[in-house]
Amino acid sequence: MYTNSNKIKRIALLTSGGDAPGMNAAIRAIVRTGIYNNLEVVGIKNGFSGLLKKDFVEMKSNSVSKIISRGGTILKSARCKEFKLKETREKAFANLREMGIDALIVNGGDGSFRGADLLSKEFGFPVIGIPCTIDNDIYGTDFTIGFDTAINTVIEAVDKIRDTAESHNIIFFVEVMGRDSGFIALYTSIASGAEATLLPEVKTDIKQICSYMEQERRANKTSGIIIVAEGDKEGGATEIARKVKEQLPEYETRVTILGHIQRGGNPSCKDRVLASILGHGAVTALLEGKQGVMVGMAHNRTVYTPLEETYLKHDQIDHNWIEVSKIISL
Numbered sequence: 209m210y211t212n213s214n215k216i217k218r219i220a221l222l223t224s225g226g227d228a229p230g231m232n233a234a235i236r237a238i239v240r241t242g243i244y245n246n247l248e249v250v251g252i253k254n255g256f257s258g259l260l261k262k263d264f265v266e267m268k269s270n271s272v273s274k275i276i277s278r279g280g281t282i283l284k285s286a287r288c289k290e291f292k293l294k295e296t297r298e299k300a301f302a303n304l305r306e307m308g309i310d311a312l313i314v315n316g317g318d319g320s321f322r323g324a325d326l327l328s329k330e331f332g333f334p335v336i337g338i339p340c341t342i343d344n345d346i347y348g349t350d351f352t353i354g355f356d357t358a359i360n361t362v363i364e365a366v367d368k369i370r371d372t373a374e375s376h377n378i379i380f381f382v383e384v385m386g387r388d389s390g391f392i393a394l395y396t397s398i399a400s401g402a403e404a405t406l407l408p409e410v411k412t413d414i415k416q417i418c419s420y421m422e423q424e425r426r427a428n429k430t431s432g433i434i435i436v437a438e439g440d441k442e443g444g445a446t447e448i449a450r451k452v453k454e455q456l457p458e459y460e461t462r463v464t465i466l467g468h469i470q471r472g473g474n475p476s477c478k479d480r481v482l483a484s485i486l487g488h489g490a491v492t493a494l495l496e497g498k499q500g501v502m503v504g505m506a507h508n509r510t511v512y513t514p515l516e517e518t519y520l521k522h523d524q525i526d527h528n529w530i531e532v533s534k535i536i537s538l
């Protein structure tokens with residue numbers, strides 16, 4: 209068990225799970241705020257995997273020069289299945305102690321916070337989380353870092369697809385990311401005026417989609433966009449399109465899977481600001497003696513939420529928004 213009898217002098221940070229635009233801005237803010245407060249800052253490469261392999265790098269102010277505008281993560285990220293095992297986390301804790309590290313900042317999504325929370329609870333080690341995921345599925349913050357950039361990437365693509373849909377009278381099924389969460393699908397549906405939205409949180413009824421398409425045709429609409437979150441329980445866009453085509457063979461349909469273009473790219477202004485404020489907030493939280501919490505932004509204020517709540521409560525989509533999206537796309 210770790211007893212933090214001394215002041216925090218040396219902190220580490222890592223990025224974990226899917227990369228998210230703005231992770232670099234968060235790294236920059238953590239490093240510079242740490243140095244400003246006379247802390248030593250250590251970067252851990254490749255998420256929890258790097259923690260196990262002692263893949264550490266000392267971070268100086270110039271290590272983070274000119275990265276605020278860059279997508280991805282200079283520390284690299286990974287999914288590390290073994291971190292779910294207690295003996296693996298024991299090794300991680302031992303490595304942190306061996307490197308003289310007093311606290312850890314984890315930049316990632318709900319899965320990363322599960323790992324971070326276990327590390328904090330099992331060893332009493334000071335850990336702070338920063339919400340970095342394009343999925344926006346974390347409780348305790350209005351938005352996660354990367355979401356804004358990702359949804360803007362999606363609507364730029366959907367606007368282009370719309371041109372072809374209209375020119376050729378095609379119904380497009382556009383698949384967006386979100387294995388367990390429909391935030392990207394719902395926001396981009398509303399913003400691109402999509403004719404229908406399919407989400408993991410709502411049961412998809414193929415018959416209902418078909419009758420909706422018929423209704424649209426009667427209203428003289430000859431093209432359309434249906435946004436499908438990849439985690440929809442009826443299947444991804446390819447599967448949904450196949451099922452619809454079985455019922456309505458006369459319709460011209462196409463499928464576009466946007467895939468990983470949604471995770472890359474230069475972060476938006478909003479994501480850069482959010483990442484900078486939360487990165488600074490994570491370091492000041494540690495200096496104030498906070499641990500086992502995530503730093504988030506609610507109503508433009510920095511707030512702290514126990515890590516456990518961030519992944520157990522998740523963030524819920526507003527079901528009224530689905531209705532609104534339908535009404536205004538009719």
Ligand SMILES: Nc1ncnc2c1ncn2[C@@H]1O[C@H](COP(=O)(O)OP(=O)(O)OP(=O)(O)O)[C@@H](O)[C@H]1O
Binds near residue numbers: 226320324326342343
């Ligand atoms: N239950 C768990 N216990 C311990 N560690 C976990 C657990 N779940 C996830 N992790 C760790 O966190 C890593 C990242 O989790 P995950 O792949 O779910 O991504 P995420 O952080 O939710 O980000 P995103 O959803 O944006 O890709 C996992 O590879 C694993 O190392």
Ligand SMILES: O=P(O)(O)OC[C@H]1O[C@](O)(CO)[C@@H](O)[C@@H]1O
Binds near residue numbers: 438
């Ligand atoms: O297939 P990969 O690259 O592991 O990541 C896909 C997953 O990561 C996310 O994009 C979030 O980063 C999810 O929406 C998606 O399910």
Ligand SMILES: [Mg+2]
Binds near residue numbers: 225317318319341343
């Ligand atoms: Mg996740």
